[in-house]
Amino acid sequence: xxxxxxxxxxxxxxxxxxxxxxxxxxxxxxxxxxxxxxxxxxxxxxxxxxxxxxxxxxxxxxxxxxxxxxxxxxxxxxxxxxxxxxxxxxxxxxxxxxxxxxxxxxxxxxxxxxxxxxxxxxxxxxxxxxxxxxxxxxxxxxxxxxxxxxxx
Amino acid sequence: xxxxxxxxxxxxxxxxxxxxxxxxxxxxxxxxxxxxxxxxxxxxxxxxxxxxxxxxxxxxxxxxxxxxxxxxxxxxxxxxxxxxxxxxxxxxxxxxxxxxxxxxxxxxxxxxxxxxxxxxxxxxxxxxxxxxxxxxxxxxxxxxxxxxxxxxxxxxxxxxxxxxxxxxxxxxxxxxxxxxxxxxxxxxxxxxxxxxxxxxxxxxxxxxxxxxxxxxxxxxxxxxxxxxxxxxxxxxxxxxxxxxxxxxxxxxxxxxxxxxxxxxxxxxxxxxxxxxxxxxxxxxxxxxxxxxxxxxxxxxxxxxxxxxxxxxxxxxxxxxxxxxxxxxxxxxxxxxxxxxxxxxxxxxxxxxxxxxxxxxxxxxxxxxxxxxxxxxxxxxxxxxxxxxxxxxxxxxxxxxxxxxxxxxxxxxxxxxxxxxxxxxxxxxxxxxxxxxxxxxxxxxxxxxxxxxxxxxxxxxxxxxxxxxxxxxxxxxxxxxxxxxxxxxxxxxxxxxxxxxxxxxxxxxxxxxxxxxxxxxxxxxxxxxxxxxxxxxxxxxxxxxxxxxxxxxxxxxxxxxxxxxxxxxxxxxxxxxxxxxxxxxxxxxxxxxxxxxxxxxxxxxxxxxxxxxxxxxxxxxxxxxxxxxxxxxxxxxxxxxxxxxxxxxxxxxxxxxxxxxxxxxxxxxxxxxxxxxxxxxxxxxxxxxxxxxxxxxxxxxxxxxxxxxxxxxxxxxxxxxxxxxxxxxxxxxxxxxxxx
Numbered sequence: 042x043x044x045x046x047x048x049x050x051x052x053x054x055x056x057x058x059x060x061x062x063x064x065x066x067x068x069x070x071x072x073x074x075x076x077x078x079x080x081x082x083x084x085x086x087x088x089x090x091x092x093x094x095x096x097x098x099x100x101x102x103x104x105x106x107x108x109x110x111x112x113x114x115x116x117x118x119x120x121x122x123x124x125x126x127x128x129x130x131x132x133x134x135x136x137x138x139x140x141x142x143x144x145x146x147x148x149x150x151x152x153x154x155x156x157x158x159x160x161x162x163x164x165x166x167x168x169x170x171x172x173x174x175x176x177x178x179x180x181x182x183x184x185x186x187x188x189x190x191x192x193x
Numbered sequence: 194x195x196x197x198x199x200x201x202x203x204x205x206x207x208x209x210x211x212x213x214x215x216x217x218x219x220x221x222x223x224x225x226x227x228x229x230x231x232x233x234x235x236x237x238x239x240x241x242x243x244x245x246x247x248x249x250x251x252x253x254x255x256x257x258x259x260x261x262x263x264x265x266x267x268x269x270x271x272x273x274x275x276x277x278x279x280x281x282x283x284x285x286x287x288x289x290x291x292x293x294x295x296x297x298x299x300x301x302x303x304x305x306x307x308x309x310x311x312x313x314x315x316x317x318x319x320x321x322x323x324x325x326x327x328x329x330x331x332x333x334x335x336x337x338x339x340x341x342x343x344x345x346x347x348x349x350x351x352x353x354x355x356x357x358x359x360x361x362x363x364x365x366x367x368x369x370x371x372x373x374x375x376x377x378x379x380x381x382x383x384x385x386x387x388x389x390x391x392x393x394x395x396x397x398x399x400x401x402x403x404x405x406x407x408x409x410x411x412x413x414x415x416x417x418x419x420x421x422x423x424x425x426x427x428x429x430x431x432x433x434x435x436x437x438x439x440x441x442x443x444x445x446x447x448x449x450x451x452x453x454x455x456x457x458x459x460x461x462x463x464x465x466x467x468x469x470x471x472x473x474x475x476x477x478x479x480x481x482x483x484x485x486x487x488x489x490x491x492x493x494x495x496x497x498x499x500x501x502x503x504x505x506x507x508x509x510x511x512x513x514x515x516x517x518x519x520x521x522x523x524x525x526x527x528x529x530x531x532x533x534x535x536x537x538x539x540x541x542x543x544x545x546x547x548x549x550x551x552x553x554x555x556x557x558x559x560x561x562x563x564x565x566x567x568x569x570x571x572x573x574x575x576x577x578x579x580x581x582x583x584x585x586x587x588x589x590x591x592x593x594x595x596x597x598x599x600x601x602x603x604x605x606x607x608x609x610x611x612x613x614x615x616x617x618x619x620x621x622x623x624x625x626x627x628x629x630x631x632x633x634x635x636x637x638x639x640x641x642x643x644x645x646x647x648x649x650x651x652x653x654x655x656x657x658x659x660x661x662x663x664x665x666x667x668x669x670x671x672x673x674x675x676x677x678x679x680x681x682x683x684x685x686x687x688x689x690x691x692x693x694x695x696x697x698x699x700x701x702x703x704x705x706x707x708x709x710x711x712x713x714x715x716x717x718x719x720x721x722x723x724x725x726x727x728x729x730x731x732x733x734x735x736x737x738x739x740x741x742x743x744x745x746x747x748x749x750x751x752x753x754x755x756x757x758x759x760x761x762x763x764x765x766x767x768x769x770x771x772x773x774x775x776x777x778x779x780x781x782x783x784x785x786x787x788x789x790x791x792x793x794x795x796x797x798x799x800x801x802x803x804x805x806x807x808x809x810x811x812x813x814x815x816x817x818x819x820x821x822x823x824x825x826x827x828x829x830x831x832x833x834x835x836x837x838x839x840x841x842x843x844x845x846x847x848x849x850x851x852x853x854x855x856x857x858x859x860x861x862x863x864x865x866x867x868x869x870x871x872x873x874x875x876x877x878x879x880x881x882x883x884x885x886x887x888x889x890x891x892x893x894x895x896x897x898x899x900x901x902x903x904x905x906x907x908x909x910x911x912x913x914x915x916x917x918x919x920x921x922x923x924x925x926x927x928x929x930x931x932x
Contacts, residue, residue, distance in 0.1 A: 067911075068909045071910075071911050071912060074912055075824040075825060075827075075828045077828065079827070080824065083824050087817060087821060087824065090816055090820055091817045094815075121858065122814075125815040125818050125887065125908075126817035127817075129815070129820075129909065131909075
């Protein structure tokens with residue numbers, strides 16, 4: 042029993058720290074609320090979809106920026122998508138980086154865009170790692186017989 | 194002897210008689226000849242004699258008479274016939290001329306006489322004119338003096354200056370020794386010496402007013418000569434040797450403002466007079482002339498007028514000063530009031546926001562907390578927190594409402610609402626408390642009560658809740674019954690309340706609600722106090738019932754705003770009480786609703802909590818967003834279909850879908866909306882279209898409205914927000930713009 046409680050506490054602390062450091066925001070809580078008996082893996086599914094989507098978009102972005110003649114419209118559309126996805130799951134820092142990216146797009150500033158792309162990639166990889174750790178912790182708690190506490 | 198033609202006189206020449214005749218004739222001739230000479234001489238001297246030819250005639254007569262007498266001298270002795278003839282001719286001529294003259298004189302003498310009378314007449318006239326000239330001159334003198342005096346007097350509005358000037362000028366004009374003014378004292382029983390010309394006279398000396406001489410002067414408006422020995426005149430040291438100069442006194446009416454009527458002049462109504470005494474210098478043997486007396490009378494009148502003007506001016510200056518003071522005070526008070534009002538408004542504005550914000554946070558978060566997993570103790574704690582915060586929020590709202598109500602700035606939020614649902618909700622809210630106190634509550638809604646009505650739902654509910662709450666609060670046992678029905682116009686007319694005038698009309702009806710309880714009752718004497726704010730019924734039994742005493746006061750104001758009336762009937766303590774109110778509501782005609790997309794509404798409506806089986810279509814090209822939205826809707830029990838493109842959406846959408854959520858950032862988001870509108874023309878069968886967007890700008894909202902969307906939601910959407918959106922969309926079907 043002790044172990045479960047400890048694991049649970051670890052999970053809660055870790056989740057809290059993610060929120061505290063700004064990786065995740067309120068929207069992630071909403072997602073967790075939607076998870077119930079009918080939909081036990083809702084959050085994991087959504088986040089996996091997010092990972093897939095984002096990686097695809099980031100590749101497209103990198104390709105588009107390497108072009109001779111940069112098509113800022115397409116880049117803007119991709120960044121918009123990425124922004125939407127990240128805000129849907131509550132990946133706050135990614136979303137903010139996307140907003141900055143869009144500004145440079147509007148200015149048609151290739152240099153700035155490249156820099157922002159790097160930033161977004163960086164944030165994305167950070168949040169991906171964090172979320173994967175979080176899910177691992179959750180699996181451990183479940184394996185130990187405890188339940189994932191609902192967000193406060 | 195030759196016969197000579199001589200005539201012999203009858204008597205001898207030597208006779209004495211003849212001698213005397215001879216001498217007389219000589220002298221007569223002499224005189225007769227000298228008279229014309231004198232006449233000529235004097236007439237030549239004076240040029241004005243009008244009757245020259247009369248003189249000539251007269252001269253001729255006299256000359257001839259003289260000649261006759263002269264020639265007569267020769268007839269005393271023997272004289273020739275020639276002399277006799279000449280004598281005869283002369284006599285004849287003389288006779289003729291004298292007859293003519295005599296005849297002339299008959300005409301001339303009356304003329305001469307009338308000349309004389311005319312001369313006398315003219316002399317009299319001249320004397321008269323002289324006299325009149327003298328009079329006019331004196332009058333003119335008088336007039337000049339009066340004008341000058343008046344000018345002097347009127348040039349100042351200061352009472353003292355007026356009086357002093359009068360005395361000085363009169364003294365100068367009339368060369369008086371002394372001039373004094375006696376004014377009546379406050380008591381009116383004495384005359385006090387107020388002003389004199391010579392400063393050494395004792396000012397302040399008084400004399401009783403009832404002296405006969407004073408009465409005499411006061412009873413006439415003329416200047417009256419008085420004796421120098423009477424008390425009013427005995428004010429100067431007698432310096433002369435023989436006789437003190439004559440003294441004249443005149444009354445000066447002291448006119449009060451109230452004496453001036455519009456149409457008549459004050460005649461005998463003035464009772465107060467001052468006395469002006471004028472004394473001629475002693476030993477001058479001067480007398481008071483009539484024109485001097487007149488002058489004095491005129492001056493006295495002028496002084497009276499000037500004094501009244503001065504009095505009027507004094508009054509008006511005083512009134513004006515008073516007014517100015519009052520104005521300043523009023524201005525100050527007004528500014529203070531304004532400051533107070535401003536301070537209160539600022540305070541209210543701050544209170545409004547500052548107090549509501551934390552309350553909102555507390556209530557919102559507590560309600561969210563309720564939805565999470567809690568242990569029973571935690572749940573109880575959270576519920577208590579929620580209840581207390583709601584009470585506090587209600588109190589804040591009440592107080593703020595009341596201030597706004599008092600201001601008159603509160604306006605009803607009119608809207609269509611379900612009337613029966615309001616009563617049901619009140620019942621639901623009150624049932625827990627009533628059941629704790631074991632008070633059965635029954636609700637009787639008349640069958641003809643309309644389902645929907647137009648009015649201020651929130652405040653109506655507040656009123657009903659307050660009244661029912663009071664019934665529960667003040668009952669320890671017994672039944673509580675709530676009855677609601679449509680009041681007939683006749684029964685309304687029977688209610689005789691002084692300030693309630695029901696006006697029946699076709700599109701309004703009067704809702705009458707009665708809440709009867711069998712509780713503590715109220716003393717009929719206390720009933721009027723019930724509706725005054727902050728006044729509580731201080732009987733022991735009710736002291737612990739809580740409440741701030743505002744409830745009924747606010748209810749009354751709400752009911753008044755709804756053009757109704759609220760009153761309480763009770764037979765006395767322990768006999769229960771019935772609270773009745775009547776309000777005017779508008780009848781809902783037909784489904785003439787207009788739809789506006791509503792902006793973010795707070796977590797207010799928790800109408801439906803699950804929407805099981807509600808068919809919903811979600812269109813979003815972003816996979817993650819699509820999945821999240823689907824998850825939200827599935828959590829709420831909906832049957833969700835997702836599409837990722839507009840073509841797919843148009844293919845899939847059907848009448849089964851009640852709501853379509855679309856991400857309008859998609860390229861043809863708006864077009865899809867238009868197509869759906871075209872396809873499903875019947876309004877209540879068309880699926881409702883709601884836009885999901887991440888941009889909160891006006892342009893997006895306007896575009897959504899333009900294409901006829903039924904709602905706009907801002908991403909990200911929380912569970913509560915989605916719940917609220919769905920229930921609003923579905924339950925009302927009709928959306929009014931949220932305030």
